[in-house]
Amino acid sequence: MFKSQNIPEDYAIYVHIPFCQKRCPYCDFYVRTDAYRNLFLYNETLFEEFDKRKNEFSTLTKPFSLYIGGGTPSLTSPADIQRIVEYWKQKGLENFSEISLEANPEDYQRFLEFYQVGINRLSIGVQSFQHDTLKGLGRNHHVETAIKAIETAKNLPYRSVSIDLICGLPFETTDVWIQTLKMAVSCQPDHISVYILSVGPNSAFGKRAQKGLLLLADEQKIEKDYLKTIEFLSQEGYDQYEISNFAKPNHVSQHNLSYWSGRKYYGFGPSAHSYSGDKRYSNFSDLQKWSASVHKETMEYEFVEELDEEKHRIETIAMNIRLRSGLNWRDKRLKIPEKKVSQLLQKGLAVLQNDHLILTPKGMLKENAVVSFLM
Numbered sequence: 001m002f003k004s005q006n007i008p009e010d011y012a013i014y015v016h017i018p019f020c021q022k023r024c025p026y027c028d029f030y031v032r033t034d035a036y037r038n039l040f041l042y043n044e045t046l047f048e049e050f051d052k053r054k055n056e057f058s059t060l061t062k063p064f065s066l067y068i069g070g071g072t073p074s075l076t077s078p079a080d081i082q083r084i085v086e087y088w089k090q091k092g093l094e095n096f097s098e099i100s101l102e103a104n105p106e107d108y109q110r111f112l113e114f115y116q117v118g119i120n121r122l123s124i125g126v127q128s129f130q131h132d133t134l135k136g137l138g139r140n141h142h143v144e145t146a147i148k149a150i151e152t153a154k155n156l157p158y159r160s161v162s163i164d165l166i167c168g169l170p171f172e173t174t175d176v177w178i179q180t181l182k183m184a185v186s187c188q189p190d191h192i193s194v195y196i197l198s199v200g201p202n203s204a205f206g207k208r209a210q211k212g213l214l215l216l217a218d219e220q221k222i223e224k225d226y227l228k229t230i231e232f233l234s235q236e237g238y239d240q241y242e243i244s245n246f247a248k249p250n251h252v253s254q255h256n257l258s259y260w261s262g263r264k265y266y267g268f269g270p271s272a273h274s275y276s277g278d279k280r281y282s283n284f285s286d287l288q289k290w291s292a293s294v295h296k297e298t299m300e301y302e303f304v305e306e307l308d309e310e311k312h313r314i315e316t317i318a319m320n321i322r323l324r325s326g327l328n329w330r331d332k333r334l335k336i337p338e339k340k341v342s343q344l345l346q347k348g349l350a351v352l353q354n355d356h357l358i359l360t361p362k363g364m365l366k367e368n369a370v371v372s373f374l375m
């Protein structure tokens with residue numbers, strides 16, 4: 001999104017709750033397993049942060065979505081979630097705005113209460129419908145619990161129920177992955193996010209892989225899983241609106257979309273990122289450092305990047321190309337030579353629709369290389 005372009009004067013809010021029951025061996029996010037000790041500190045600091053940073057968005061109209069992610073936000077009480085929702089409602093968040101919560105399947109007994117305190121979209125971390133795969137991923141929940149969780153959410157008046165799945169696993173064949181997809185659609189979630197396993201270097205899997213104790217899936221296996229996913233989910237009526245996201249009609253996540261379409265968002269809590277239109281910045285990925293920075297006279301950030309026109313150009317290419325709506329390559333500010341577009345078309349990595357360059361499934365798999373090529 002260019003500086004000179006009109007960015008809508010509303011904004012998305014992300015709240016990061018960094019607590020999980022245990023750390024999954026592939027996870028590299030900022031999470032902690034000591035909620036019992038630090039939840040009070042977290043909650044109190046979070047509301048101080050909301051107040052402290054209100055000048056950042058005081059000239060904007062109102063929040064259009066609230067996403068409470070983590071970590072495992074469903075570990076916290078509905079009363080704590082209600083406080084967050086109410087705070088943003090006072091800032092203009094409407095009841096009909098998208099208000100999402102990430103939830104662990106094991107917390108399904110709280111889904112009614114989460115709905116009652118204002119959550120209208122649930123994103124359930126299912127990951128797999130295979131017992132052995134869940135074990136391999138170090139997840140606590142069982143397949144039956146995942147099914148029960150989706151059923152519970154679907155029987156409540158949530159506007160959208162989404163599930164997360166992981167593909168490209170080294171210890172699961174593509175046939176087994178397809179079984180997971182079949183189970184997923186039989187539960188009829190409104191939205192499915194499919195992530196290719198990404199192993200952070202500091203995660204337990206990452207360390208094992210570095211020592212040669214864990215073989216990660218090769219590119220061919222990942223490609224097979226991913227291409228099958230796109231084919232299968234599109235046959236089942238899920239529209240792929242972004243590289244990892246598939247939705248039934250009217251269930252595209254407005255919050256997710258805001259990240260790739262260049263809308264402003266403000267993130268709160270440790271490690272949360274913000275984008276104000278002319279800069280990107282992130283909070284400290286450490287509870288104590290984050291808390292100390294909130295309590296300083298002027299809040300400090302772990303990372304701040306001012307975006308000049310060149311950075312905006314690169315970001316616009318990198319973000320818009322992820323979307324089904326694609327990238328308007330004829331926009332002169334993007335400086336994309338026609339020759340490069342022709343090369344992408346010839347290689348079958350993209351197609352053109354009304355001057356918009358849209359990645360094919362093969363192109364989506366090579367998204368990083370395509371972005372570097374276009375830059």
Ligand code: SF4
Pocket residue numbers: 019020022023024027028029031070071072125
């Ligand atoms: S993968 Fe999700 S549930 Fe597991 S540790 Fe990371 S944030 Fe927590």
